[in-house]
Amino acid sequence: xxxxxxxxxxxxxxxxxxxxxxxxxxxxxxxxxxxxxxxxxxxxxxxxxxxxxxxxxxxxxxxxxxxxxxxxxxxxxxxxxxxxxxxxxxxxxxxxxxxxxxxxxxxxxxxxxxxxxxxxxxxxxxxxxxxxxxxxxxxxxxxxxxxxxxxxxxxxxxxxxxxxxxxxxxxxxxxxxxxxxxxxxxxxxxxxxxxxxxxxxxxxxxxxxxxxxxxxxxxxxxxxxxxxxxxxxxxxxxxxxxxxxxxxxxxxxxxxxxxxxxxxxxxxxxxxxxxxxxxxxxxxxxxxxxxxxxxxxxxxxxxxxxxxxxxxxxxxxxxxxxxxxxxxxxxxxxxxxxxxxxxxxxxxxxxxxxxxxxxxxxxxxxxxxxxxxxxxxxxxxxxxxxxxxxxxxxxxxxxxxxxxxxxxxxxxxxxxxxxxxxxxxxxxxxxxxxxxxxxxxxxxx
Numbered sequence: 538x539x540x541x542x543x544x545x546x547x548x549x550x551x552x553x554x555x556x557x558x559x560x561x562x563x564x565x566x567x568x569x570x571x572x573x574x575x576x577x578x579x580x581x582x583x584x585x586x587x588x589x590x591x592x593x594x595x596x597x598x599x600x601x602x603x604x605x606x607x608x609x610x611x612x613x614x615x616x617x618x619x620x621x622x623x624x625x626x627x628x629x630x631x632x633x634x635x636x637x638x639x640x641x642x643x644x645x646x647x648x649x650x651x652x653x654x655x656x657x658x659x660x661x662x663x664x665x666x667x668x669x670x671x672x673x674x675x676x677x678x679x680x681x682x683x684x685x686x687x688x689x690x691x692x693x694x695x696x697x698x699x700x701x702x703x704x705x706x707x708x709x710x711x712x713x714x715x716x717x718x719x720x721x722x723x724x725x726x727x728x729x730x731x732x733x734x735x736x737x738x739x740x741x742x743x744x745x746x747x748x749x750x751x752x753x754x755x756x757x758x759x760x761x762x763x764x765x766x767x768x769x770x771x772x773x774x775x776x777x778x779x780x781x782x783x784x785x786x787x788x789x790x791x792x793x794x795x796x797x798x799x800x801x802x803x804x805x806x807x808x809x810x811x812x813x814x815x816x817x818x819x820x821x822x823x824x825x826x827x828x829x830x831x832x833x834x835x836x837x838x839x840x841x842x843x844x845x846x847x848x849x850x851x852x853x854x855x856x857x858x859x860x861x862x863x864x865x866x867x868x869x870x871x872x873x874x875x876x877x878x879x880x881x882x883x884x885x886x887x888x889x890x891x892x893x894x895x896x897x898x899x900x901x902x903x904x905x906x907x908x909x910x911x912x913x914x915x916x917x918x919x920x921x922x923x924x925x926x927x928x929x930x931x932x933x934x935x936x937x938x939x940x941x942x943x944x945x946x947x948x949x950x951x952x953x954x955x956x957x958x959x960x961x962x963x964x965x966x967x968x969x970x971x972x973x974x975x976x977x978x979x980x981x982x
Contacts (some may be wrong), residue, residue, distance in 0.1 A: 541610035542582050549575045549626070552615060558627040559586060559606050560743070562644050564595025564951055565825065565958075566879025568743055570627075571606075581608055585633060595954045596632075596642050604640060606630040612740055617709045618751045629740050641950040644881035645739070651885040651946060652735050654892065660781040660789055663868070664884060665715070665732030666742060668876050669773035670749060671766055672696050672724050676759045679766045681724035689719045696726050703728060703752045710748070712741045722770035732778065735884050742775075742880040764824070764875040765831035772832025772839070775876040777887060778857070780868040781808070791867040799847050799856045799904075800867055809845055809854055809869055810901040811894015812887065816843050816853060816873070818940035819886040820926055821933040821959060822947075823874035827966045830929050832875060839911065840872035843924045846904040851911050853926070856904075873926060882947065889946040930963045 538546070548554070556572045559581075563569055573586060585605030590596040596604065608628040619625040632643040639646045655662050672695075674680040683695040690697065700717045707714055713731040720727045728749070730741055746762060753760035765772040781789040781804070790805035792798070798806070824833060833841045838850045845854035853873055860866040874883050893899075902922065910923065918925070927933035934956060937943055944952045 538579075538582065539610060541613075545610045545613045545628075546575075546578065548613065548615075549578070552624050552626075553622060554615065554626050555623045556625045557608075558616070558625060559608055559630045560627050561606060561630045561632060562743065562879060562881065563593045564642060564644065564879065564882075564954055566644070566743075566877075566882070567594065568747060569593060572625075578608070581606075582610065590632075590640075590642075595951065595958070596640075603635050605633045605635060607633060614710045614744075617706050618748075618755065629743075641948050642954070644879055644885075644951075645736070647947060647951065648739055648881040648885040649736055651888050651892075655735075655781070655888060658892070658895075659783060661784065662735040662888060663732045663778075663780045663782060664735050664738040665730060665778040665868075666738065666880075667716075667727055667729045667774070667776040667778075668742065668745060668762075669720050669725060669727045669775070670760055670762050670876060671722065671773065672699065672726065672753060673759045673761060673766075676761075679761070681767075682758060683719075684723050685719045686723075687719065687721045696724065699752055699756055699758070700726055700728065702755075703749055706748050706752060707745060710744060712744060720771070720773075722767065722773075725770065725773065732780075735888065739880040739884055742876075746876065762876040764826065764829045764877055765835065766828075768831075772835055773876055774832070774840070774872060775874045775878065775880075775883075777871045777874055777884070778868050779808075779871060779887065779891070788864045788867050790869070791864045793864075799858070800861065800864075801856065804895060805867075805869065806901040807895045807897075807899055808891035809894070810899035811891045811897070812854060812869070812871060813843050813845065813901065814899055815890035815893060815940070815942055817924075817927055817933070817936040818943050819883075819890055819937070820873070821930075821937035821955060822886040822943070823878050823883045824926075824933065825878055825955075825959065827930045827962060829875050829877065830927070830933070833873065833926055834928050838909075841926045841928070842905075842910040842918065843926060844905045844910065845869075845901065846906040849904075849906050849908070849910070851909045852905055882951070885946060886943060889942060893942055930959060930966070934959045934963065 558570045585607040589602050590604035591602035612629040616625045632640040672682045704714045715731045716729040749760045792802040840853050844852045846852045847856040855870045938956045
């Protein structure tokens with residue numbers, strides 16, 4: 538056994554753990570789990586635990602359904618919301634075929650492969666997400682708990698205790714938090730996770746979403762990561778802060794001499810150029826639902842314009858300027874992803890687009906600062922050479938389907954599945970008569 542595996546076995550005995558849940562995601566990023574008794578773990582570490590892959594969205598057909606889940610001992614954590622006696626723990630898993638091959642539909646393996654490509658170029662990845670969500674009275678209708686706004690800390694913010702319990706639970710699971718606060722929308726909240734390596738952060742995002750929902754349920758309310766649940770309130774995003782570091786802890790995005798360019802290195806600007814160039818192609822992965830595009834086309838600070846800048850929050854990419862002369866703080870903030878995405882695939886796609894920008898020596902356009910792009914007409918944006926993100930899921934699917942980069946990064950298995958599944962989703966959406974149509978047309982037509 539490895540040291541991590543030995544630690545798991547000792548902890549299970551000392552903490553009276555009776556169940557270990559094996560966690561993994563389907564292609565859409567939905568968390569899947571089954572419980573294993575401690576007596577099975579030794580074999581599970583060596584040989585995996587079998588399950589029916591044909592029952593998991595995006596995995597396999599019935600003819601080739603046998604799959605194996607191998608637990609990652611480094612992700613072992615006790616679940617704080619379960620009883621201390623007869624405790625329950627969890628580990629994330631890698632998915633393999635019975636022949637021992639990495640399964641091509643394993644999202645976690647896709648991200649690990651891209652991170653390895655980054656490492657081969659001599660860099661380490663730091664990712665820090667800002668995750669927004671809403672609290673509602675229950676899951677049947679979006680009834681808000683408060684009328685608070687950005688940074689409110691008054692009786693208007695009824696979610697303060699829920700955020701506090703969420704942060705404490707995350708920290709008990711080894712996930713450090715930088716910020717938590719009320720967001721701009723009514724009953725909308727945000728928790729920012731402290732930056733980490735890409736693979737650990739994707740695991741942390743999955744854990745975070747589970748913790749938020751578990752704490753909400755404990756308080757008798759419902760937490761939703763739906764990108765745009767309320768028509769008259771801002772949508773929820775998952776802004777990604779990204780930087781590349783060298784093994785000797787030098788920020789590869791930093792250039793001391795480039796003060797006029799926000800201290801961004803040539804490599805950083807090529808990375809930005811890649812994110813902008815390939816944004817329509819990875820949009821389906823970072824914004825994977827019909828509802829995602831209600832947020833992106835919502836106006837105001839909606840990150841639907843393929844541009845970048847420092848002080849402009851209507852651009853797709855922003856350069857945070859809180860500590861402009863500190864090397865470690867130099868990073869880019871990608872603003873279009875939403876928290877309903879599969880974090881493994883989303884981070885993989887984003888990193889691959891940035892790497893493509895570096896490899897292809899793409900040139901970033903001039904930054905856009907000082908004015909809100911949402912106030913510009915389509916003609917003005919076209920004259921300025923600023924394109925827009927896909928405005929519907931259908932547009933995103935078309936761009937994704939034609940993308941050689943996304944097919945190469947995600948593999949034919951996941952790429953083709955997403956194209957088919959998302960085209961079916963959009964057809965079903967188009968065929969549905971909405972309450973808006975009934976309200977506006979039924980009595981007058």
